[in-house]
Amino acid sequence: MAKREIPREQGYRLLACGPVTLVTSYYKGDMNVMAASWITPVSARPILIGLCVHEATLSHELIKKSSEFAINIPTIELMRQTRYCGSVSGRDHNKLKVTGLHEAGPHVVRPVLIEECIAHLECAVVEMVTPGDHTIFIAEIVHASAEEESFDSVYLLKERDLRPLHHLGADRFAVLEEQLIADAPTPERD
Numbered sequence: 001m002a003k004r005e006i007p008r009e010q011g012y013r014l015l016a017c018g019p020v021t022l023v024t025s026y027y028k029g030d031m032n033v034m035a036a037s038w039i040t041p042v043s044a045r046p047i048l049i050g051l052c053v054h055e056a057t058l059s060h061e062l063i064k065k066s067s068e069f070a071i072n073i074p075t076i077e078l079m080r081q082t083r084y085c086g087s088v089s090g091r092d093h094n095k096l097k098v099t100g101l102h103e104a105g106p107h108v109v110r111p112v113l114i115e116e117c118i119a120h121l122e123c124a125v126v127e128m129v130t131p132g133d134h135t136i137f138i139a140e141i142v143h144a145s146a147e148e149e150s151f152d153s154v155y156l157l158k159e160r161d162l163r164p165l166h167h168l169g170a171d172r173f174a175v176l177e178e179q180l181i182a183d184a185p186t187p188e189r190d
């Protein structure tokens, strides 16, 4: 895949339509991947996103200890692997090995990127809040990259297998079908 670096300021747009993600984490030799859909932009300046991770997961332990993680955006072709990564724990399974997903080198953080994914956000944790059973890891996007055919400054929705994958719940997933252009004044925040 021919990925190019994109402005970090555009990084939040990779999350704009709520794709499901594969979050990679690493601490002292342990590399892991989990599915995550509870992710949201938090701030434009500084560039912050929030990732909600259940306290019982291995990912929670690794992210808490290392203060970093990477977000990878899968496509429809990775639906089965995504469900698998969200169904079993890295405490019991080497999910990167079992899925056969290929690792790609990160630019700033230590967790690997997943080569088959269309986009990546490398994130450094700046704050943690645990209001319930999930911790919200608030993190700065320190590097962002995306497949050129998939995202220019927004998702392009060209070929089906270059679109982000969405999780509807349970075993249901979806892809966006059509891009519509709004004929209206541009708001301050888009």
Ligand SMILES: Cc1cc2nc3c(=O)[nH]c(=O)nc-3n(C[C@H](O)[C@H](O)[C@H](O)COP(=O)(O)O)c2cc1C
Pocket: 020, 032, 033, 034, 035, 036, 037, 038, 039, 052, 053, 054, 056, 057, 058, 059, 060, 082, 083, 085, 086, 087, 088, 089, 090, 091, 134, 167
């Ligand atoms: C589509 C999908 C989305 C998920 N989103 C989240 C999420 O946002 N946060 C979370 O804590 N768990 C989420 N999960 C569940 C975790 O991926 C699951 O608990 C996983 O086994 C944790 O793996 P780990 O112990 O290796 O970190 C999701 C599962 C699926 C299938």
